[in-house]
Amino acid sequence: MEASVSANRAYHHGDLRAALITATFELLAEQGLQKFSVAAVARRLQVSSAAPYRHFPDRDHLLAAVSGVAARELNSAVAEAAGAAGPDPGDRLAAAAGAYVRHVYRTGAGLPVIYAAGLSRIEDDGRQQHTRALMATLMDLAAATGTPDQRETLLLVEATIAVAHGYIALFADGFFTRGHHSADDIAARAIEAARTLTK
Template identity: 85%
Template sequence: MSSNRAYHHGDLRAALITASFEVLAECGLQKFSVAAVARRLNVSSAAPYRHFPDRDHLLAAVSAVAARDLNSTILAAAATVGPDPGDRLAAAAGAYVHHVARSGAGLPVIYAAGLSRITVDGRQEHTRTLMATLMDLAAGTGAGTHREELLLVEATIAVAHGYIALFDDGFFTRGHHTTDDIAARAIEAARALTPSRCP
């Protein structure tokens, strides 16, 4: 459903969140503005402020949805690859690529500076759940200490985020790669971070 159609059905708040994802996918976080979202919906620049007091509160609502959806995507991807812990964590990298390609909202949006103070829309719960999922996947690999698990999560996400950022920047267009191709590369690179367990 397009953001315009969602608004015409009467739920401006939901339409603002949907349109925010579209603006993020096109412009990125640095150029994101409430005014751009309002223009996309053909509403006045003041209309969004009836639902969100400022840019950060709108982004916090987007962050909550993005964290919830990314967590679901990661869990589904991990469930499809079998029991190997390294494969399960690597699947998170592919899930991340697909999520960002589809929504425009990766970890820079989900954990954007300034949002930690905002507690509405279940944002804190969803972001904590997302990180807990990633840490559980890392712990399953037998990485060792909590710090080592955290570093493994960071490396996995850095690989995935790097691939989708390069894809968005046109780095891979010469070879006519698809999002599926980039996700597969991210999975392969992330899998190399975790050695296979001996039977």
């Protein structure tokens, strides 16, 4: 598999920490969070089961590092998609749903990974900065649609992400395979569904 070759290549160049993060993304995309383990990452990189713990004391610390990278990348993807969607606030927010679908398809790291239980106890300023920035971007996009207060803004963010996450989860579970849909097809459906939230 090409992705695992890239992770192994990163390790053989001497940066095991970066390779562990790369391999974690690969496994999340392939298997999801529930099946993820540090042991599987070690096997992917063909290193001893103890090797990852020289860089991350436990599973949650590894996921925290991945969470920060995922939040930063998703925030960038959302901002780019919103910018390309034009001036209409509803279109801009709906574009975030499509960006989410494409990001999760590519990385396996959606909000259940970014905000995974247990990560809040880990002191990681970089992760906290990126997760807060992601939420701020989503809140700003939702508020621009004319929500009356912060509670309604948060509810709109939740609904938009729920729509997007639902579509990518169904896609991952094989719900759409009979129609031979691509990730871009599912992203388009998520955008269309999310757009109805503000009409």
